[in-house]
Amino acid sequence: MSEDVVTTGWDAIEEQMVNIYGAQEPKHYGTMISYELGGHDPLDGISVYKAEQPFPHWHFVTFGFSELYEKESEDTDYSGFGFELTFRLTREEHEEEPPAWALNLLQNMGRYVFSSGNVLAAGDYLDANGPICLESDTKLTALVFIEDAELPAIHTPNGRVEFVQMIGMTEDELEAIKTWNTLKMLDACQVMMPGYITNLSRDSMLQVPVIAEAVQCGIERDGSNTGFLFVDQLSWEPGKNRLLTKTPAVLTLGAKQAGTVAKLIRGRLLKGKELTLSSQDLRVILAPGEETRCESGEKEVRLTLDTAAAAELSQIMQPQESVLMLSTYKGLTIQVVKTYIRDQNGQVVSTIG
Structure with a gap:
């Protein structure tokens, strides 16, 4: 120096x-x-x-x-x-x-x-x-x-x-x-x-x-101390009204995070705590409540789950490519897509899901 x-x-x-x-x-x-x-x-x-x-x-x-x-x-x-x-x-x-x-x-x-x-x-x-x-x-x-x-x-x-x-x-x-x-x-x-x-x-x-x-x-x-989780693969498509029916909203996330999110739902929502999932463009707030419902804006979604819906979602969500429907709530579909793990050069080294 x-x-x-x-x-x-x-x-x-x-x-x-x-x-x-x-x-x-x-x-x-x-x-x-x-x-x-x-x-x-x-x-x-x-x-x-x-x-x-x-x-x-x-x-x-x-x-x-x-x-x-x-x-x-x-x-x-x-x-x-x-x-x-x-x-x-x-x-x-x-x-x-x-x-x-x-x-x-x-x-x-x-x-x-x-x-x-x-x-x-x-x-x-x-x-x-x-x-x-x-x-x-x-x-x-x-x-x-x-x-x-x-x-x-x-x-x-x-x-x-x-x-x-x-x-x-x-x-x-x-x-x-x-x-x-x-x-x-x-x-x-x-x-x-x-x-x-x-x-x-x-x-x-x-x-x-x-x-x-x-x-x-x-x-x-104790449940989970993780109230915020960054999720690379995260998107939301609101439900659409059709002539006689309404299509459910679709929450999409990657298989790598799906298993973790399921455990966090048990450790957060079923303990009375919120969980926020966030990507570069979207925030999805999962919250415990007495009634299951969805509220969506341009870049933020609030998904309130009652105890039955939270428990069911935590049980059926796995780190595997799939389309999930809740028996306790018909207004939501969860789509789990494959996650591709890449090295520093951008090459795919493993696939989850």
Whole structure:
């Protein structure tokens, strides 16, 4: 860093890491060309430390989600996006360099945040739609986020910065999180995941009977904490009046989300809570009520389901291409269509439904 450049935000992050690792010199991976000048990597740098407890692992910390230099944003409470990411990854005794894929993953998270503006916080989750380590056979295909236990939030001259730890999770663990609660799910797994260190070779925690039982009991007791679900494939066609009949309205969604939505209906509507499905162009609000009815506008639909309709829909909706009719309500048809999973090059790698 040049002495002429104000680095108060950067220095505050490094000071926190010194509190943990003392004089250890981290592996630091900087960005040659800044993102603002057309560079490919949005983060200014990533430092990686060798941690020994509770067992050997790499501890990554990003520099770039917060304001590292002079204050530029108008928000005086938070520095930039208000957080930096950390990531803990198992380390073999002989390893001297952290794996490049993990650095790329953190930069990809930077691209996601910078392009979407979505702030990552404890309790959030993301579906990677494939292995978090590309071209590997890991079962970890999702990411969840929690406060890094060793790094409390700091107050810098540029505002507050929280340290949010990223954790790799399996597909069925993500499904459990959606239908229950991120932090409660992680708490149930804590004994088997000390430090929430990501291990690419592990199996699903739901294979452990005591964890599976705790998760199922939690879902039945608490319902789901997921009140909002982004759905790529989502459309609505209002019912039409004909000469002697009226055609039902049609709600269309992808097979990938259908199974999740069915579980969320059980965990939300049948617990007296609303569920919002959202795509780029449409919001569908599923709400519990005494009478089933549809109210639709140009870009928003409110579908109120009574207990019988909600229970029936949660039972019949599956991640399989189909056309579903409710016996409890004739004014609605649900169409489940195939979901095509594509890689970064746009090629279809799998089909659901």
